[in-house]
Amino acid sequence: MSKIQVNGIEQEAETPIVLIDLIRLNKVEQPEMVSVQVNGEFVIREDFSTKQIVEGDEVDFLYFIGGGSRC
Amino acid sequence: MLKANGFSTKVIHAPFAKDDVNRALHQPIYSNSAFDFESAEQMELAFQGRLPVHAYSRISNPTVENLELKIKLITGALNVTALSSGMAAISNVILLLASSGTNIIASKHLFGNTFVFFESTIREFGIETRFCDLTNNDDVQANIDSKTVAIFVETITNPQLEVVDLDDLSKLAHKNNVPLIADSTLTPPNVFDAKKFGVDIEVISSTKAFSGGATSIGGIIVDYGTFDWSKSPKLAPLAKRFGPFAFNYKLRREIFRNLGACLSPFAAYLQSLGLETLELRFEKAANNCRQMAIFLESLPQVKSVNYPGTIGSKFYEISERQFGNFPGAMLTFDFATRDECFAFINKLELIKRATNVYDNKSLIIHPASTIYCDFDKEKRESLHVSDLTIRLSLGIEDIEDLKNDILQALKE
Numbered sequence: 001m002s003k004i005q006v007n008g009i010e011q012e013a014e015t016p017i018v019l020i021d022l023i024r025l026n027k028v029e030q031p032e033m034v035s036v037q038v039n040g041e042f043v044i045r046e047d048f049s050t051k052q053i054v055e056g057d058e059v060d061f062l063y064f065i066g067g068g069s070r071c
Numbered sequence: 072m073l074k075a076n077g078f079s080t081k082v083i084h085a086p087f088a089k090d091d092v093n094r095a096l097h098q099p100i101y102s103n104s105a106f107d108f109e110s111a112e113q114m115e116l117a118f119q120g121r122l123p124v125h126a127y128s129r130i131s132n133p134t135v136e137n138l139e140l141k142i143k144l145i146t147g148a149l150n151v152t153a154l155s156s157g158m159a160a161i162s163n164v165i166l167l168l169a170s171s172g173t174n175i176i177a178s179k180h181l182f183g184n185t186f187v188f189f190e191s192t193i194r195e196f197g198i199e200t201r202f203c204d205l206t207n208n209d210d211v212q213a214n215i216d217s218k219t220v221a222i223f224v225e226t227i228t229n230p231q232l233e234v235v236d237l238d239d240l241s242k243l244a245h246k247n248n249v250p251l252i253a254d255s256t257l258t259p260p261n262v263f264d265a266k267k268f269g270v271d272i273e274v275i276s277s278t279k280a281f282s283g284g285a286t287s288i289g290g291i292i293v294d295y296g297t298f299d300w301s302k303s304p305k306l307a308p309l310a311k312r313f314g315p316f317a318f319n320y321k322l323r324r325e326i327f328r329n330l331g332a333c334l335s336p337f338a339a340y341l342q343s344l345g346l347e348t349l350e351l352r353f354e355k356a357a358n359n360c361r362q363m364a365i366f367l368e369s370l371p372q373v374k375s376v377n378y379p380g381t382i383g384s385k386f387y388e389i390s391e392r393q394f395g396n397f398p399g400a401m402l403t404f405d406f407a408t409r410d411e412c413f414a415f416i417n418k419l420e421l422i423k424r425a426t427n428v429y430d431n432k433s434l435i436i437h438p439a440s441t442i443y444c445d446f447d448k449e450k451r452e453s454l455h456v457s458d459l460t461i462r463l464s465l466g467i468e469d470i471e472d473l474k475n476d477i478l479q480a481l482k483e
Contacts, residue, residue, distance in 0.1 A: 007121050030088070030123040035316060042314040063123045064150065064316065064323050 002055035019043060019051040022059065034061050078145055078261045079350045085141040088123070088133065098137035100340045104128050120324075130328050134336035138343045142291060145346075146260050146273070149296030150319040152327060153289060153339060157256060157276025158184055159332035160290030162192075164252055164272055165221070167318070167326045170305060171197030173220045176249075178205040178235070179454055180228035183442040185254070186454070189223070205235045208243050215247045220304065222249055226265075227257040227390075227399050229428075230438045230462045231455050232377050234386035237393060241269025248302035256280070257428070261350045262357070262397040271298040272318070280353050283345025284431035287338035294318050352467050356400035356429065359465040359473065366474050367404050372411070372481050374459070378402035401428050403438075405459045412437050412461050418480035421472060428464035433473055436462050 001012040006026060013022065019038070023031050036043045037060040043051050053059060075081045087098055106125045108114040116122045125131045139151040154160050165188075169175060177189055179202040189200035201214040205224050215222075222244045224235050237253065244251040250271040255263055259280040265273045275281070277289035300310035300317035309317040327333075334342075357380075364378040379390035380398040390398035406412050416424055422433045426441060436442070439458045443451050448458070465473070 007116070007119075033088070033123055037312070040312060042312070042316065044314075060121070062120050064120065064319050 004053060004055065005058040007060055013053070015055050015057075016052040018049060019053055019059075020048045022053055023048070023061070026061070028061050030063075034063060036061055079347070081144045082141050082346045082349070085137075085144050088136055088140060098134055098340070098343060100336050101125075101128070101133045102336050128336065129331055129333045130323075132333075132336050132339070134343075135334050135339040138334070138339040138346070141343060141346050142260075142293065146293050146295075147266060148273075148293045149315060150294040150322075152292045152294075152319075152322060153277070153334040153342075154292065154327070155290065155332040155334050155338075156288050157254075157274065157278060157290040158188065159330070160274040160276070160292045161185060161223075161254065162188060163322065163326050163330060163332065164274055164292060165189075165193060165198070165223075166330070167321055168220045168250070168303060168305060169193065169198045170220075173218045173304065174199040174201050174216070175221050175223055176201050176203060176205075176211060176214050176219055177223040178202065178225075178228065178233070180231040180233050181225060182229045182254070183438075185225075187445075205240060206233065208239060211240070211243055212247075215249065219247065219249050221252050223252045224254070225257070226253055226255045226263060226393070227379060227401075229257060229401070230403055230442075230460065232379055232386070232399070232401070232403060234379050234389045234393070234398070236389050237268035237270065241271075244271075245269065245298075248299075250298040250303070257399045257401060258394050258397075259349060259353055261353060262394045265293065266295045266297065268393060269297075271295055277342050278427070279429035280349055281342050281345050282338075283341060283348060283352075285427055285429075286341040286345060287335075289334050289338050289342050290332075292322065294322075352431065353400065353429075354397060355467040356465045357397035359433075359467070359470050360400040360402055362470050363463065363465055363473065363477075364402050366477070367402070370477075370481065372406065374405045374407055376402060376404045377460075400465045401462065402465075403460050403462050405457065406461070407459070409437075409439075409458045412459060415480050416461065418482075419476055420479065421468065421476040422463070428462075430464065431466050431468075433466040433468060434464045438462050 002015045004013050028034050039058050075084050105127050117124050117126050135153050139153050143151045203214045204210045241251045252272045253270040254274045256276040256279050273293035275291040277291050296315035300306040306317045313320045361380050364376050364381050367373045367376045379386040422435050425434045426436050439451055439456050443456045
């Protein structure tokens, strides 16, 4: 197990882990509407199933509050 | 669920953001100001934007969100924000992109309030508007400089009914690293695919075609996520972090929430219902408009008719390319004198003497003496707003009844 940061909180995870699996692991609400930043970089939705999260990565799940404004 | 492809199917069957506990078929009206949280931790996450929940209805609201999601679905946009009026949509976008010392490129052929906003309101804050001929690329190019932050265009100008080649204009805008903002109120998304023609940000007065018959006031900002915001002086720092979401981040986290021009949940409900019948209503109104243009041209008392959907219009080909068979549901026509205009308007019995467009009812107005009454004659003429022109917005009544109203009003 290695350490990553999810929404500013340290978390242990088996890395590397694909972003879509991390979303499932964290039971992210309304995953179809979440946008994700890894180490401050925005990840496009098409890359959710290929983006590898590795030890030390900082992952943020964000919602642009308000309907239709989420990705 | 089966994937919906058609415009009306998408609108009517747009899913809610969250399942309704009572399985209501319309998104209920959440007419409350604030929302409860389970814990301080949840509240913190929500305020950070890390939970898909609502906190305060000035910032977001489930009923308003439902309208935004419907529009997102039919436009294919990245982000949609609903506001309290079309002018609120325009002012939010401009205040987001521009700052003192920067400039906007626009035609002087604009809706009256928009023109004054550009010419006077933002000028007082040091933002210059360079009015030029948007149908002339050389003129546009000559006015763009390093301080230009946006080109603003109406898809059909009101009331001049000028139509710009948006493909050309968007290419010119992007070549200069400037976003193209289009007010597409007169060409709703069932007839105009803004993204296809290179529009980056679309503003719409949802009071008009969307609202289902002039039921409520509202405005929409549609962000297609197509512009590289690292080229925008104000958004470049945010673009590093949010990429195509930079515009929306600035809008939702600052400009929109701080200006406070939020759409009321009740208006959002009415406009969500209105959207479900938009295609039906607009096609009927636009067909009425085409028939009315031909009819008016046949009347000897009418000196000229202006409608981009008639073959004689110099904008016919561009209109057909951009808006298909439905280039708006509004036309203008001229009489020989101002007195004739007033006498005709006064005699109408079905067609209503009212401002606004795209009501279910046909509406008529003399723009020079009303919308442009604050301008002197010289100014009006420079804007090509003639004292001899009447504007007619076609509703969805039966066309023969409208023709009969025109005929009886023309009788001596």
